[in-house]
Amino acid sequence: MTKTILIPTDFTVKSLNLAKIALQKNLSSQGKVRLILVHGFWMSTSISDLLFYSKKSLLDKLETADFRASCKLLLGKYEDKIDQMTIDLFSGRNQSSFENYLEAHNIDEVYISPSYKYKLKNSSSFDLNPFIAKSKVKQVEVNWELSANHEDTQDELSALFFTHGQIAH
Amino acid sequence: MKLQNKIIYILLTAFLGYTLLFSGFIYYSISRFAFTDFYKRLEIRAIATAKIELEDQKDNNVVQQLRQDYLEPLTNEKHLILEDIDPDNVVEDVRLGKYNPSFLQQIIARGIANYSYKETFYYGTLYSTPDQKEHLIILSAENYFITHHIAYLRNLIFTSLAIAFLLIVLFTIMFSRKIIEPIQNIIKKTRKIGSENLHMRLEVPESNDSVRELAKTFNDMLNRLETSFETQKNFISNASHELNTPLTSIIGEADVTLSKVRKPVEYVESLNAILEEAEKLQKKTQALLLLAQTGFDGKRQKFGKVRMDQLILDVKETVEKIQTNCKLCLDFSLLPENPLLLKVLGNEQLLHLAVSNIVLNACKYSNGQPVNIALAVMDGEIIVIVKDSGIGIPEDEMEYIYDPYFRASNTKNHEGYGIGLPLARNIIRIHAGELRVNSVLNKGTTVEIRLPKGNFVL
Numbered sequence A: 001m002t003k004t005i006l007i008p009t010d011f012t013v014k015s016l017n018l019a020k021i022a023l024q025k026n027l028s029s030q031g032k033v034r035l036i037l038v039h040g041f042w043m044s045t046s047i048s049d050l051l052f053y054s055k056k057s058l059l060d061k062l063e064t065a066d067f068r069a070s071c072k073l074l075l076g077k078y079e080d081k082i083d084q085m086t087i088d089l090f091s092g093r094n095q096s097s098f099e100n101y102l103e104a105h106n107i108d109e110v111y112i113s114p115s116y117k118y119k120l121k122n123s124s125s126f127d128l129n130p131f132i133a134k135s136k137v138k139q140v141e142v143n144w145e146l147s148a149n150h151e152d153t154q155d156e157l158s159a160l161f162f163t164h165g166q167i168a169h
Numbered sequence B: 001m002k003l004q005n006k007i008i009y010i011l012l013t014a015f016l017g018y019t020l021l022f023s024g025f026i027y028y029s030i031s032r033f034a035f036t037d038f039y040k041r042l043e044i045r046a047i048a049t050a051k052i053e054l055e056d057q058k059d060n061n062v063v064q065q066l067r068q069d070y071l072e073p074l075t076n077e078k079h080l081i082l083e084d085i086d087p088d089n090v091v092e093d094v095r096l097g098k099y100n101p102s103f104l105q106q107i108i109a110r111g112i113a114n115y116s117y118k119e120t121f122y123y124g125t126l127y128s129t130p131d132q133k134e135h136l137i138i139l140s141a142e143n144y145f146i147t148h149h150i151a152y153l154r155n156l157i158f159t160s161l162a163i164a165f166l167l168i169v170l171f172t173i174m175f176s177r178k179i180i181e182p183i184q185n186i187i188k189k190t191r192k193i194g195s196e197n198l199h200m201r202l203e204v205p206e207s208n209d210s211v212r213e214l215a216k217t218f219n220d221m222l223n224r225l226e227t228s229f230e231t232q233k234n235f236i237s238n239a240s241h242e243l244n245t246p247l248t249s250i251i252g253e254a255d256v257t258l259s260k261v262r263k264p265v266e267y268v269e270s271l272n273a274i275l276e277e278a279e280k281l282q283k284k285t286q287a288l289l290l291l292a293q294t295g296f297d298g299k300r301q302k303f304g305k306v307r308m309d310q311l312i313l314d315v316k317e318t319v320e321k322i323q324t325n326c327k328l329c330l331d332f333s334l335l336p337e338n339p340l341l342l343k344v345l346g347n348e349q350l351l352h353l354a355v356s357n358i359v360l361n362a363c364k365y366s367n368g369q370p371v372n373i374a375l376a377v378m379d380g381e382i383i384v385i386v387k388d389s390g391i392g393i394p395e396d397e398m399e400y401i402y403d404p405y406f407r408a409s410n411t412k413n414h415e416g417y418g419i420g421l422p423l424a425r426n427i428i429r430i431h432a433g434e435l436r437v438n439s440v441l442n443k444g445t446t447v448e449i450r451l452p453k454g455n456f457v458l
Helices: A016-026 A047-051 A055-062 A065-077 A095-104 A129-134 B003-054 B057-070 B101-110 B144-192 B210-258 B264-296 B308-322 B348-364 B395-400 B420-430
Strands: A003-008 A033-041 A082-090 A109-112 A138-141 B078-082 B112-117 B120-128 B134-142 B304-307 B328-331 B343-346 B371-378 B381-388 B434-440 B444-452
Touching (some): A003 A016, A016 A033, A016 A065, A016 A109, A055 A082, A065 A082, A095 A129, B003 B078, B003 B112, B003 B120, B003 B134, B101 B120, B144 B210, B210 B264, B210 B420, B264 B348, B304 B308, B304 B348, B308 B371, B343 B348, B343 B444, B348 B420, B395 B434, B420 B434
Parallel strands (some): A003 A033, A003 A109, A033 A082, A109 A138, B328 B371
Antiparallel strands (some): B078 B134, B112 B120, B120 B134, B304 B343, B371 B381, B381 B444, B434 B444
């Protein structure tokens, strides 16, 4: 049976640690995993923007090279486990639209990290955590600490490694 | 011949040939059409004239009316009607003397004929009235269209050809300049690069074309040149740097052992330690010799399968022996399940030297804080990440870190020669890999080694 997991992301390599932990935890269970990396993004209200709206080009703009490389790393490592890995934008404005989104995508679990603060690089981006907190879907809280005691300013490939406490609390 | 001129000539001939062909075709078909059209007009007039002259008065008025109303008279229109002729000997008729004999014969034979002489066009036909009599009608007129319109068309085509020629010349010159320009730039830049500034590189243009390929190829060549230049230049310093560590421990071991008389077991132990160090020394001299050779001749490198995870474990062991206070943490959490993806085509000693140099640097400058090493595979690339939380590199000194003997300004308290990183980069370059260094002062340095995966099969 395929399990669908929703993971909020802000297109930083660090946020992919959630995906990594989710995959590690599901490694022993049977069946494949479908990952949906979702990012909250307000839709523009301008008609011309909506006319030329393309999710692909928008995602191209938001994703960084290191983020893409990290996704490929995860795909390479868990290629037998991952059924599908998609990156999606959520543009709803209220709780019910989020519930709708969860239902439409058959989400079984949502992984969140209370300690990780999302870095919203774009002014239209928004934090999905309040929606997730109020939703009825099963939530898995995980925490990880960077081994380095300082907060990294750069977002680089190494952010996906050297995390301790990979088991959820 | 210059390439630019060549491009101009080729484009000119192609474009001009095309325009000539095109306008020639138009001229030919228009004049042909004018001929056939004019003969048709003559035919209508001939028949109308015959009807008026030869048939009953009753219908004639209508036809005459029609002719006056709708058929404009042609320039120099003349007609000749021979009534009730005998087809066999009409050709000898005196009145037909001024016409071409073969035209007359054709009229008799086929019933219709036409020809043109100078600007006058002739049309002849046999017309039979209801009372079974044959009549010969010949109509002649000048073709105004041919004489005036075609001449105008000809002039038009010639002027447009001249304009087109000018435009094409202009266009081809501009085009060839545009094509040649990036190549000229490359030539200019390449001339500037000499043995004293081999670190300079050509700008690789954004567009995905052959010029980009050319610039890239030049840069690759410069990379190889620089590598071999540097390895030659720095061979002695590299050698002394690399050989120093085992030599120091050999001397130290021997010194301590000789300080007083010892038991045989202790002698064996210390001799073993010395032997181990000496073997290490031998391995390093071999590797350095190899490195020196790569500078002269790429064929002498012995490349084989190297498993990166094994290599990193070896490096860990080596480094922990040299820097005893160093904490190394390995992160293999994203290793792929397929071991083939971890194999690199390369020389194990050289790669070992490169990775251990980087890890040793990380240990040396992190003051006992743990150093992290991770290994991952992505898209045919094997990535080794070495991350420390040490003193970092000042931002404005980042561009010099690959210069031999360069040491950052904050390394005064640490012993070193400024050789490890350039050496490592040379080795990575030999393996067609890439070395990236990211650093924040006083926070730490991250080194990424990217090596292409070897194409091995099980």
